[in-house]
Amino acid sequence: MTVPILNASGCLDALTAAEVAQTLDVFVTKTVTPLPREGNPPPRIAETELGMLNSIGLQNPGIEAFLDDTLPRLARLGVPLWVSVGGFSVQDYAQLCTLLSGREEVTTIELNLSCPNVDEAPETAAEIVAAAREATPKTLYAKLSPATWDIAETARAVADAGADGLSLVNTIRGLALAPTTLEPTLERGAGGYSGPALRPIALACVYACATAVDLPIVGMGGVSSGRHAVALVAAGASAVALGTVLFAEPFAARRVRVEMTEAAVALGYPSAAALRGKAHKSATFANLSAL
Amino acid sequence: MTVPILNASGCLDALTAAEVAQTLDVFVTKTVTPLPREGNPPPRIAETELGMLNSIGLQNPGIEAFLDDTLPRLARLGVPLWVSVGGFSVQDYAQLCTLLSGREEVTTIELNLSCPNVDEAPETAAEIVAAAREATPKTLYAKLSPATWDIAETARAVADAGADGLSLVNTIRGLALAPTTLEPTLERGAGGYSGPALRPIALACVYACATAVDLPIVGMGGVSSGRHAVALVAAGASAVALGTVLFAEPFAARRVRVEMTEAAVALGYPSAAALRGKAHKSATFANLSAL
């Protein structure tokens, strides 16, 4: 049993970096929406002292071009594929799931319920998951935002609505100002804050959700070493995803995979998977679902 | 016109550090609750790589002892006093506000609507503010959490309910594990994450709320230099509060005050107050309320 390493959605394009994608156990696409999107105007990335901000705004070719053109090319990579989908209403999500259902190249659909850079669907996360559940028999992961008072409550609601797993966490809204002009460094103002600063927040979310629901969790947020990955696994994740670190180090997955095992062995466990949930005192934490 | 510097609630006890309190323009008490509280079991503070976690859990003597014993002693410091109050129901907040109304030592009541370390009142922030508004004629600041999808919405709701100002932001939930045991570093598990990592999150909240409502804002979250303070002011704050930095540098307010003016002058403004709101493009941002 191993701890799979994925990329975080939106942090890798396998078509411009096939070799990088092939270092992963699963490739997750950037979020696809029903219609093509150009995204937000640039500048839409900026470094901060302890993380980065982005306001990409889900630039993507739309589901039609994705199914016709992108997906067949992704399938040739030989890496299991997860497709991240996003929309602006329950209908959008249901439609996307229906269209993806017939495509055997796709193993899992990740519902992006948490992009801080676009308008949100008016429905709750649970309503969207329920509609997606109706629309597809495929494995469904719900990707949640850390920007919520009680993420465990949302986790329970999406579990009840039929989610098969959780992806935790998306970015949280942040802002930086240029030191000389005092204008926001991103054209759009605020953006999604990712990277090292997010790590304790992500860890708290994984820890809380692992207690609340019995679903597999992909943990992410600031992971750049095996020790970070192991912490997420100990908090309850069964897989980890790499986001921002891939920009600085495209082949980081190879290093993190080795370091994760080394860290586990140094702590007296046979593998990283063996320490899953160990941050929890409760003994009821033995029966954990795998990815 | 200057930009007042406050301490962040819970980050200074003026009775054990009168000289430190006297470097501030306003002293804000630790949150007081109706009944005495011992707080959470230790350890309840831990450093992380980019911030700190606390799970104090509102340790305080309760409103009765506070009014009889603490408040008269605080009044002798000669620093304007804000009292932070917290509770577990609308009634708690209303009662606290009623009891404080008669005390002329108190200039402002800060409603702590956002402590991540205790159970939350079941009512919404707006309901609590409305009840507090009924209970007291004193100036009411609502202290909000960054752990919310749309803080501008909450800001509008509390403004409509009668808040006179906003304190932004409280800590956000975070977790760290001890490297060798993989156990949470805090006895309680998760805690409130504060310090440098919080800065872009706080800035985004201030920026969003300044656009949404016409209320004075006390900005806080990771401020440790004049440049950080100036950024909050440019985003829309009319005052700034120092929290975590006071642990490392008790007299930081003196330095930050000087640096704030220096930074403003270097940017071509006569004072820090003069650059309030300058991060906003909109011209409608001219009429800003002062503290």
Place this chain on the structure above:
Amino acid sequence: MQANEAIGAYTLLRIERGGLEPGSPGQFFMLEAPGRLLPRPMSLCLAPAGELAFLVDPIGPGTRALCALRSGDAIRVFGPLGNGFDLDVERPLLVAGGIGVAPMPYLAETLGRGSALLGFRSPRHAEAAVLLPGAEVVVEPRLVTELLPDDPGDVLACGPEPMLEAVRARAPHAQLAWEAPMACGYGACYGCVVEHEGRLQRLCVAGPVLRGGL
């Protein structure tokens, strides 16, 4: 890191090549900037045997950290990336403004011919012209575009946006090397988009050298 050498206001960063290919002129590398989260894009300036050399203008925290590197320090380098200049040209004319001079030495060397026009904002910056012997050099207030002949031939240019716009006005078919903030340099982040041919495209994948421009 082999060595850091000041050239006027800029710094020439010489790095051991290791297993990296130099790529073609106009391509770039992502260089780890010590202490920063994200790497910084740098055009290859020179490719001496066993080395890659970059010319860096210290304008912010990342470039300053690169200029502060010392011999023996190790940094992560990734590349070559993007699309360089099309070298199949008849009458090449190299035009650069400021740090836009960076890709020109390697470009001139690879082409083996062609003349060059360089513009700088100060005499100290203009010292970088030593990297391109024989180039015609102007310093502000004179602008490099003033040197463009009426029939400029095949222009290959790099420099700040206003300069590139001015070049394009005079030479509509010029090959222009643009800049945009980049987090990854290899198509992963969608951060570096520019409007090109009527839509937002990733400069690191579609460029940085574009014909016709933004």
Place this chain on the structure above:
Amino acid sequence: MQANEAIGAYTLLRIERGGLEPGSPGQFFMLEAPGRLLPRPMSLCLAPAGELAFLVDPIGPGTRALCALRSGDAIRVFGPLGNGFDLDVERPLLVAGGIGVAPMPYLAETLGRGSALLGFRSPRHAEAAVLLPGAEVVVEPRLVTELLPDDPGDVLACGPEPMLEAVRARAPHAQLAWEAPMACGYGACYGCVVEHEGRLQRLCVAGPVLRGGL
């Protein structure tokens, strides 16, 4: 920073006194740990003219950063803080385990009399006994509490919690210097609470020296 000097497994950090008072034995200072957000509490070990000296056990990132300081480096120091030992005692006996030796040299010097018992976990740690000439020293597996006489007199002790508990069992009126994680050291954060006299109290304000203990 004046100098850093290894004493067995520990490091003696000597700092220019500047305007700071040394305070009384058992009081502590908050020392900036370079690169860390929060300062670290350290008992004053020695107070040579114009200096403050601290004995540091490098057990984690903050203490390691302190031990890595070099002569000329500047750090922020705040104190003296807390309540030290009550020096109005008849027959003082100093008892320390491990890094608990830190406050003892200054305490012994101030008292001007009394004997001392020290326990360490290894001969290398025991080298710190040079700071307290004449002390009786044991190394694990022997424990310092084994050296306690039947009528120990006025015990003033510092060391790990189990040691302090054992001392208290033998000498219920001992003055014990406890430890807790501290963010501020001056009552601001409420992070350092211990249960004392039946309620959670801030150790930095109520202690670190307590009579009777936790």
